[in-house]
Amino acid sequence: MLVIADTQANPAFVAADLLAQAEHGVDSQVILLCESQAFAEAVNSAVTQQIQTLTRANIINQSLQHSSIILCSSRAEMIRIVNEYAPEHLIINRIDAADWVDEIINAGTIFLGSYAAESMGDYVTGSNHVLPTNGYARNHSGLSTCDFLKTINIQSISDTGVHQLGSAAEILAKIEGLDAHANAIRLRLNALEGI
Structure with missing residues (x-):
């Protein structure tokens, strides 16, 4: 989990969110990005x-050993870190x-x-809870009904479409050495040109 907070955030809320994720297991990692040293100290406190009141304190303490509070100097820095880290939450x-x-992104x-x-x-918002972990959010979305659907792409290409895109497709076919592909396009272009 990664949290971005400003100085208007309630430090107790931020701490509670970090702890809630840290209690999942000793390999959990939580990160806070903020711009204020005083706020970081308030969250740490x-x-x-x-x-002290949590039953999984031992697990949390181990998780916190590889967790961080990172002081950032700008919004751009925070965005860069988020997008590189690709948090599950x-x-x-x-x-x-x-x-x-x-x-x-x-x-x-x-x-x-x-x-x-x-x-x-x-527990209650109805949002998907099968989410990419370990930075996989760079490449994958959370599980959705789309993962269980089969789709078919349907392409209708008009004479105008062939006229506008045909030459580019023909060139690409020739670059790939696929003469029959190029021919299928060239015949249509010729027909449009009255050849």
Whole structure:
């Protein structure tokens, strides 16, 4: 899980979200991106306080050994980190959370705003919970009904389409050494040209 938070975010909420993911297992990793050292310290303090009451504290402590709070100097830096890391879960706990969505190209699922706890997504929001882990969000989306459907591409090409695209297709066919492909296109182009 990766969380982006501004100084308006509630440090206790951010800490709770990080801990909720960290309790999954000793190999879990959680990351917080923020711009304020004081906010980072407040979240760290909230983590320390909340962990004392949790039954899976031993697992969480091991998970936190390979987790991080990263101080960033700009929005661009945060976006770059998110898209390179490709988190399974991304929480954007900022006042301007919705403004960030268009720049995120690699995340399994995104939670927006202060009250958007990832735990809600686990149990009640109806969102998909079969998500790409270990950075696979760079290449894959969460499981959806589309994964169980068979689709057929249907292509209708008009004479105008052949006129506009035929020469390019013919050139590509010749580059590949597929003369019959090129011929199938050339015959149509010739027919359009009255040859």
